[in-house]
Amino acid sequence: MGKYLYEFHWDCGRQGDVEGLFVATQEQIDNAIGKEVYFGEILGKHSEIFGELEKCDIKKLEISSEVVSEVSNHLGLTWSGYNPLHYLRYKCTKCGDEYPGEEMICIDPGNEVCDYCTEEDQAKHN
Numbered sequence: 001m002g003k004y005l006y007e008f009h010w011d012c013g014r015q016g017d018v019e020g021l022f023v024a025t026q027e028q029i030d031n032a033i034g035k036e037v038y039f040g041e042i043l044g045k046h047s048e049i050f051g052e053l054e055k056c057d058i059k060k061l062e063i064s065s066e067v068v069s070e071v072s073n074h075l076g077l078t079w080s081g082y083n084p085l086h087y088l089r090y091k092c093t094k095c096g097d098e099y100p101g102e103e104m105i106c107i108d109p110g111n112e113v114c115d116y117c118t119e120e121d122q123a124k125h126n
């Protein structure tokens, strides 16, 4: 499935804005809408930024998935700011534990795998 560049923007009033440019598949975005994103104190002490991810918070940018793939080989999946998918919780299909997206190697719906299971797999094969 093609990966595209998405722009994330939350206006948190006086506390500031949370923004990010990140790469994802449409499927990963659809799966994330309606879920709770927990950023924590990213806008300063006691800021506690969290809330439900809504469709209007994320905008798909008009860049071809070929170009997005080429650039992400160098920049990874988060090009700037905050990647909301990293702050959602996913249930690993292998161990059944829940982890934030930044600790998941795969967040494709129905195929979520955490970093720890992947490391275990690799250790077994070596």
Ligand SMILES: [Zn+2]
Residues within 6 Å of the ligand: 092, 093, 094, 095, 096, 097, 113, 114, 115, 116, 117
């Ligand atoms: Zn796992």
